[in-house]
Amino acid sequence: MEAIVLQILNGLDKGSAYALIALGLTLIFGTLGVVNFAHGALFMIGAFCAVTLSRILTLSHTIIDDTQKDFLGNPLKVEVPYVHDLFGQTTGDAIIDWAVPLSILFAMPIMILIGIVMERGLIRHFYNRPHADQILVTFGLAIVLQEIIKYYFGANPIPTPAPAAFKGSFDFGAMLGFEPNRIIYPYWRIIYFSFAALVVGGVFAFLQFTTFGMVVRAGMADRETVQLLGIDIDRRFTLMFGLAAAVAGLAGVMYTPINAPNYHMGMDFLVLSFVVVVVGGMGSLPGAVLAGFLLGILESFASMREVLNILPGINQIIIYLVAIVILLTRPRGLMGRKGVMED
Amino acid sequence: MGILEVKDVGKRFGGLQALGDVNLSVAENSVHAIIGPNGAGKSTLLNCLVGKLIPDSGSVMFDGQSVLGRNPYQINQMGISRVFQTPEIFGDLTVMENMMIPIFAKRDGAFRMHAIENMMAERDIVEAAERSLEDMNMADKRHQHAASMSRGDKRRLEIAMCLAQEPRLLLLDEPTAGMARADTNNTIDLLKQIKDERNITIAIIEHDMHVVFSLAERITVLAQGTPLVEDTPDNIKGHPKVREAYLGEAA
Amino acid sequence: MLGLKKSDSRLLLLVAGITLLAPFILNPFPEGSELAQFNAGYPDLMQRFVIFGIFAIGFNILFGLTGYLSFGHAAFLGVGSYAAIWMMKLLTMNIIPAIILSVIVAGLFSLLVGWISLRRSGIYFSILTLAFAQMSYSLAYSVLTPITGGETGLQPKGSDPRILDAALVNGTTPKANLFGLQMGSSFDLTLGSWVFTFNTGFYIAAVIMLISFYLAIRIFRSPFGMMLRAVKSNQNRMNYTGLNSKPYTLAAFVISGMYAGLAGGLMVAMDTQAGPERMFWTASGEVVLMTILGGAGTLIGPVLGAGVIKYMENILSKINSDILHGWFAFLPDGLENLIVNVLYPFIGKGWHLTLGILFMLVVIYLPGGLVEGAQRINRLFKSKSQNDSKAKPEPAE
Numbered sequence: 008m009e010a011i012v013l014q015i016l017n018g019l020d021k022g023s024a025y026a027l028i029a030l031g032l033t034l035i036f037g038t039l040g041v042v043n044f045a046h047g048a049l050f051m052i053g054a055f056c057a058v059t060l061s062r063i064l065t066l067s068h069t070i071i072d073d074t075q076k077d078f079l080g081n082p083l084k085v086e087v088p089y090v091h092d093l094f095g096q097t098t099g100d101a102i103i104d105w106a107v108p109l110s111i112l113f114a115m116p117i118m119i120l121i122g123i124v125m126e127r128g129l130i131r132h133f134y135n136r137p138h139a140d141q142i143l144v145t146f147g148l149a150i151v152l153q154e155i156i157k158y159y160f161g162a163n164p165i166p167t168p169a170p171a172a173f174k175g176s177f178d179f180g181a182m183l184g185f186e187p188n189r190i191i192y193p194y195w196r197i198i199y200f201s202f203a204a205l206v207v208g209g210v211f212a213f214l215q216f217t218t219f220g221m222v223v224r225a226g227m228a229d230r231e232t233v234q235l236l237g238i239d240i241d242r243r244f245t246l247m248f249g250l251a252a253a254v255a256g257l258a259g260v261m262y263t264p265i266n267a268p269n270y271h272m273g274m275d276f277l278v279l280s281f282v283v284v285v286v287g288g289m290g291s292l293p294g295a296v297l298a299g300f301l302l303g304i305l306e307s308f309a310s311m312r313e314v315l316n317i318l319p320g321i322n323q324i325i326i327y328l329v330a331i332v333i334l335l336t337r338p339r340g341l342m343g344r345k346g347v348m349e350d
Numbered sequence: 351m352g353i354l355e356v357k358d359v360g361k362r363f364g365g366l367q368a369l370g371d372v373n374l375s376v377a378e379n380s381v382h383a384i385i386g387p388n389g390a391g392k393s394t395l396l397n398c399l400v401g402k403l404i405p406d407s408g409s410v411m412f413d414g415q416s417v418l419g420r421n422p423y424q425i426n427q428m429g430i431s432r433v434f435q436t437p438e439i440f441g442d443l444t445v446m447e448n449m450m451i452p453i454f455a456k457r458d459g460a461f462r463m464h465a466i467e468n469m470m471a472e473r474d475i476v477e478a479a480e481r482s483l484e485d486m487n488m489a490d491k492r493h494q495h496a497a498s499m500s501r502g503d504k505r506r507l508e509i510a511m512c513l514a515q516e517p518r519l520l521l522l523d524e525p526t527a528g529m530a531r532a533d534t535n536n537t538i539d540l541l542k543q544i545k546d547e548r549n550i551t552i553a554i555i556e557h558d559m560h561v562v563f564s565l566a567e568r569i570t571v572l573a574q575g576t577p578l579v580e581d582t583p584d585n586i587k588g589h590p591k592v593r594e595a596y597l598g599e600a601a
Numbered sequence: 602m603l604g605l606k607k608s609d610s611r612l613l614l615l616v617a618g619i620t621l622l623a624p625f626i627l628n629p630f631p632e633g634s635e636l637a638q639f640n641a642g643y644p645d646l647m648q649r650f651v652i653f654g655i656f657a658i659g660f661n662i663l664f665g666l667t668g669y670l671s672f673g674h675a676a677f678l679g680v681g682s683y684a685a686i687w688m689m690k691l692l693t694m695n696i697i698p699a700i701i702l703s704v705i706v707a708g709l710f711s712l713l714v715g716w717i718s719l720r721r722s723g724i725y726f727s728i729l730t731l732a733f734a735q736m737s738y739s740l741a742y743s744v745l746t747p748i749t750g751g752e753t754g755l756q757p758k759g760s761d762p763r764i765l766d767a768a769l770v771n772g773t774t775p776k777a778n779l780f781g782l783q784m785g786s787s788f789d790l791t792l793g794s795w796v797f798t799f800n801t802g803f804y805i806a807a808v809i810m811l812i813s814f815y816l817a818i819r820i821f822r823s824p825f826g827m828m829l830r831a832v833k834s835n836q837n838r839m840n841y842t843g844l845n846s847k848p849y850t851l852a853a854f855v856i857s858g859m860y861a862g863l864a865g866g867l868m869v870a871m872d873t874q875a876g877p878e879r880m881f882w883t884a885s886g887e888v889v890l891m892t893i894l895g896g897a898g899t900l901i902g903p904v905l906g907a908g909v910i911k912y913m914e915n916i917l918s919k920i921n922s923d924i925l926h927g928w929f930a931f932l933p934d935g936l937e938n939l940i941v942n943v944l945y946p947f948i949g950k951g952w953h954l955t956l957g958i959l960f961m962l963v964v965i966y967l968p969g970g971l972v973e974g975a976q977r978i979n980r981l982f983k984s985k986s987q988n989d990s991k992a993k994p995e996p997a998e
Contacts, residue, residue: 129965132965137668139670142670142724143670143960146889147960148957148961150953150954150957150960151958155946157953158951158954278735282731282732285724285728289724319743320744323736327735327736327739330729334720334729338720338721338725400841426842426843427843431842432841439835439838440835440838441834442830442834443830443831443834447831451827451828454844455842456843460843460845461845461848463825464823464825465819465820465823465826465852465856467823467824467825469826470606470822515842515843
């Protein structure tokens with residue numbers, strides 16, 4: 008029992024990332040009908056927003072500290088971050104420590120802006136072109152974005168730690184009433200999952216309860232009719248693209264402590280996220296989220312030693328295998344609508 | 351026995367009974383029109399005939415063989431060709447190639463792997479295609495991309511493609527929908543000519559009464575998924591039930 | 602010639618001429634000169650040009666004609682490579698059985714993948730092929746290590762059985778050959794300060810590429826090729842014309858898979874090793890880039906695209922900032938630094954960025970790829986030279 012719970016928990020963080028990326032992909036696909044291969048790059052850019060912010064926060068200038076001497080007896084040069092000057096040492100250190108969560112605020116406007124620029128500048132010229140062209144141009148964009156990041160940040164992963172308060176693990180099992188010390192779970196993963204749940208909930212609530220969301224949902228169902236009603240659906244769709252970019256970006260920001268970001272992390276996740284979207288059902292938001300978590304958990308079960316003993320290597324291919332089976336038996340995915348991308 | 355026998359065909363979409371117990375018999379070498387108001391189930395019926403939809407009940411026999419459970423391409427190989435409401439042609443291909451494909455399909459069946467042969471060396475097919483294009487007065491357009499032609503030309507090409515297969519039954523789905531009057535009249539003349547010159551059965555679904563009464567020898571009126579009447583054009587014109595179906599209670 | 606139309610024969614002769622004279626054409630700059638770094642006429646790179654040319658020609662038969670965008674073709678290349686290397690380990694270092702087996706194995710594998718993937722179309726097809734390729738990669742990397750050598754891959758070793766070959770002299774390593782003619786052997790021709798290298802492996806690969814290219818032309822011009830274009834144009838009409846589109850697309854898929862396998866086998870013949878990274882999805886993406894960049898659906902486009910990308914990968918990527926500074930040294934220092942700083946991200950290690958931008962520009966403005974670009978320029982000149990003669994509608998190529 009504990010083993011099962013542990014595997015479910017282990018699957019949650021990856022599942023959360025899949026779900027968030029797949030959610031954004033589906034938002035774009037459902038509203039704009041565009042297959043966005045650059046979506047993984049947005050996830051990656053989000054992660055590098057966190058890297059950038061933590062670098063900005065640790066920007067320092069050198070002062071000569073007369074109170075400290077090095078071993079030759081000269082006054083010691085000390086690097087002092089500017090945040091210390093602005094907020095004092097204690098607050099400054101706390102701010103640096105909390106760089107990743109703070110990046111949410113930093114990344115949000117940047118990601119929305121990137122999304123809007125992307126839609127206005129590139130994607131909108133592709134609404135009436137074949138899906139293959141959309142795939143190709145966004146694939147090209149993904150390469151460009153990832154090379155730009157590589158140019159500025161290098162090819163190596165950049166570790167970006169979580170705040171000290173959330174480092175380490177805790178005995179999650181004991182809290183749930185299982186035997187102590189059987190289910191040890193890192194703090195940050197539970198935070199990541201809660202964050203993902205919050206974002207997913209937020210997006211759904213936004214679409215469900217605001218007029219804006221209502222129009223967008225109507226537009227997803229029937230774009231032409233909504234336009235005939237005199238609603239400027241295009242502008243709303245642009246904002247949706249911004250929103251989807253923000254969702255991917257935030258998923259990336261919060262993922263940095265789990266996996267040190269590198270320039271190709273976006274593509275790595277994108278391939279899997281597409282599989283997730285297809286399994287969930289192209290164009291279905293709940294399907295994307297459900298499939299994201301399901302596949303994340305499935306992957307984690309497949310990496311159990313007991314399973315690997317019977318089916319070696321299954322953890323590497325389980326997601327693809329599921330996708331192939333689903334596509335062949337339920338072509339529309341778990342919760343797909345009829346007639347989406349079927350020609 | 352007609353060449354096409356539809357017996358008790360029913361089709362539901364969720365809660366909607368699109369077709370309920372349709373019976374229809376199309377006599378060989380006749381022109382049979384199926385008319386009816388919007389939503390009467392004309393297109394559903396047509397789709398059941400060509401294998402796009404499978405009816406929930408009933409049977410569809412073509413020349414003594416059931417068409418049910420066969421794919422569209424198999425049904426076509428039995429001798430049924432379909433002309434669509436909006437012309438379905440190979441837009442990226444030249445007019446000549448458009449013409450050659452059905453002739454290949456007629457000669458070689460549903461699939462043949464001739465990957466190394468030279469297309470233009472297939473003399474009999476090239477000649478047959480050229481003859482058909484000349485018959486349609488389109489020989490001068492043979493190297494054009496089909497997509498670049500006018501709608502009327504596309505329609506004529508599509509009909510020519512279907513005829514090139516020498517089908518025994520030609521199904522026309524509103525062949526003049528969205529056409530200008532002149533184009534409509536041209537199409538009517540073309541179809542009349544086909545009817546006179548070839549041994550062919552034509553079933554036509556149409557909105558435009560002008561087209562129907564110019565061509566049809568028998569008419570079936572469909573309303574709410576069931577046939578109301580089947581008769582000759584002259585008898586249909588004054589039939590009270592038909593007026594009711596088209597104009598509602600007020601008539 | 603060979604049953605081709607006049608224009609196609611000309612194209613084939615042109616490609617043959619360029620390929621066979623490649624050692625001259627690719628080495629236009631004298632040895633030791635400033636520009637010698639742009640010379641691409643060394644065996645390793647020339648071999649890659651033609652091998653990736655074959656890969657892209659095959660991919661184009663699927664994507665260019667039927668419009669089915671496969672994101673998993675590298676899997677067939679990888680499978681072909683493994684098949685070839687096993688042939689070299691077990692049977693002989695002669696490349697003929699290796700290449701034959703690589704084509705057969707890739708063909709069988711693509712038959713399986715295609716049979717399943719082609720049940721769906723559009724984006725679903727792309728995802729399915731991607732899933733299969735990634736699965737093959739993961740399996741080759743982990744579970745199938747006994748067959749694939751895992752991360753390190755496979756090389757022929759002195760201790761391999763090689764039942765057809767004579768025992769190796771102690772201390773020598775097995776080398777790929779064609780009836781004793783070694784792939785690695787080269788002949789250098791020195792003319793003044795120019796050095797031209799004629800490599801056996803390159804010429805063998807080049808001849809195979811020319812045969813592949815010829816076959817591709819035949820396929821393009823055949824009734825089968827027309828049916829494939831019909832699949833792309835209107836599948837609905839095709840079905841209602843009594844044609845079963847599935848076997849046509851499957852045949853195209855298998856043919857292109859066999860081309861990929863051939864390329865994989867040749868890769869092993871030229872450089873006797875195989876590893877799983879060859880099957881990674883970025884490798885599949887690369888052949889997509891090549892085909893689109895050159896011009897999908899055209900005959901020469903894929904070869905052109907493969908050439909451009911491999912040239913960029915090997916030549917553009919070698920230019921570092923020192924070389925750039927050297928070029929612009931004649932400028933005042935400030936300007937020199939500025940230009941170098943602007944250019945630097947696009948060359949050297951950043952060549953992928955140039956590739957990405959180039960690719961996007963092509964997709965946006967030139968959907969027909971570089972071939973369309975050349976045609977447009979051509980037309981521009983033509984219309985200038987004969988302004989009054991009315992343009993005739995061109996027959997479809």
